[in-house]
Amino acid sequence: PLANFSGTYQCSLVEEILKDARIPLVTQYSSGFAIAFGLQSTEGDLGDQVFMVPEDRLQEAKDILCANGVLCDISERLLRRCLTDIVEPLLKNQKQDFDRLIRFVAVNNKETVRAVFQFTIAEEGGEKLLVDLFFMMAQEGSPGLKKLARVLNATMDDDFGKRFLSEANGGAKTTRLSLLDIIPDLPVTSWRIESLAAALRDEDEEIRDAGSEALFAMAGVDYGYEPDAAPDRREAAVQQMLRESGFH
DSSP: OOEEEOSHHHHHHHHHHHHHTTOOOEEEEESSOEEEETTEEEEOOTTEEEEEOOGGGHHHHHHHHHHTTOOSSOOHHHHHHHIIIIIHHHHHOSSOOOHHHHHHHHHSOHHHHHHHHHHHHHSTTHHHHHHHHHHHHHHHTOTTHHHHHHHHGGGOOHHHHHHHHHHHHHSOHHHHHHHHHHGGGSOSOHHHHHHHHHHHTOSOHHHHHHHHHHHHHHHSOOTTOOTTSOHHHHHHHHHHHHHHHTOO
16 A cells, blocks of 8 residues: 545546556555555545555655655655745735645645644744635635644634634635534534524525535434424524533
């Protein structure tokens, strides 16, 4: 095995890079598939796609992916390059261009991305930078939003909650769907429940459907909520959720 990746964008990118290099590639989906790549072993998540190449071309494949900024371990060289070339300029520059950082998050594995986020949040101005990045990634529907949410989790204060509510309730549809997808990863707060309730009551069935999925992922029950049910039945389920969540 060469590596495991998750996300359509990341998998497509890896396939394209290896195809251009004419390296034979076999893929399969795996749960809990352990891979060894460089210095680190990583446990694959459910739905990860495992990439395998011939043993005699394994190092070549690693080198090509590395040259394209796609790795499956925490590479000190890649981290230093990201921090020096991408993060530090963002911290110093008031006119921030997040495009390179968003791409870095999209194409690299969770260990590498988490290390970058953890370094950034410890720097002066780093928390604000990551919060701005969070909402920009939500607006663009970018991969990696859950990784960032988990790093920011302990710092999500009332100001963050107000901004989250504003975007989750009144933002563009892409933004709202992105934020609903990560609701189960957020701390237990009134603004999380409020944004979920608003989605469950929304006029757009796609928003309600995303809210329903978030509700079940968060609570393990759906309180009888069905996105296509009559408004009174939907509202009864929302009221029950609010009561049992202690926010009614």
